[in-house]
Amino acid sequence: MPNSSVALLDNFRVIVLIGPGGVGKGTIARALIAADPSLWLSRSWTTRTRRESESGDEYVFVARKEFEYAIERDGFFEWAEFHGNLYGTPMPSPPVGCDVLLEIDVQGAQQVLERLPSACVILIKAPSMSSLEDRLMSRGDSMEHVAVRLASTPNEIAIGEAIAREIVVNDDLTAAVSKIQAIIEELRRTRPTNS
Numbered sequence: 001m002p003n004s005s006v007a008l009l010d011n012f013r014v015i016v017l018i019g020p021g022g023v024g025k026g027t028i029a030r031a032l033i034a035a036d037p038s039l040w041l042s043r044s045w046t047t048r049t050r051r052e053s054e055s056g057d058e059y060v061f062v063a064r065k066e067f068e069y070a071i072e073r074d075g076f077f078e079w080a081e082f083h084g085n086l087y088g089t090p091m092p093s094p095p096v097g098c099d100v101l102l103e104i105d106v107q108g109a110q111q112v113l114e115r116l117p118s119a120c121v122i123l124i125k126a127p128s129m130s131s132l133e134d135r136l137m138s139r140g141d142s143m144e145h146v147a148v149r150l151a152s153t154p155n156e157i158a159i160g161e162a163i164a165r166e167i168v169v170n171d172d173l174t175a176a177v178s179k180i181q182a183i184i185e186e187l188r189r190t191r192p193t194n195s
Ligand code: 5GP
Pocket: 019, 020, 021, 025, 044, 045, 048, 078, 079, 080, 082, 087, 088, 089, 103, 104, 105, 106, 107, 108, 109
């Protein structure tokens, strides 16, 4: 990342939620944003097709060619290929006074940390594998897709545990959100900038 991009990030904190598919990262992210006007959720780009259960606001859905063009133009803060689809965070541009919340995969979080070591990575873990499976199935994905996602979970958790500053188990949504809010409050007290 060019130095000018790093300078752009000096005025806000970056909080990164990671965790296996089905753990509830998206639900937690939405609850955090709804409760905190000083937190801004980055909207990712993806080449994956929209699920029937999705409204269309979850991502900017683009063709692979368009995504690759944006990579060439250094348009992403981080990007990664996940199970055959590309996902990327555009260069963050939050409203003044807001901190940035990213909900991304572990490869993306590794890139964020390389570029911005002060980013706060929070790993969300599920209380059990069966809860992950239930949640993945409820999204309407195929059995094969769910099986592939579950197979990659142990590796995602192992990398996540190695890079996360905090680990939160999502056995109760309200409690998990409160724990993350406390982490963010602490971050705001002790880390005024990302420099
Ligand atoms: P899904 O297809 O289930 O919505 O997301 C698949 C994975 O991609 C999830 O782990 C999700 O957090 C991750 N993801 C979503 N947006 C981004 C992004 O901008 N960058 C990266 N690296 N991963 C992302």
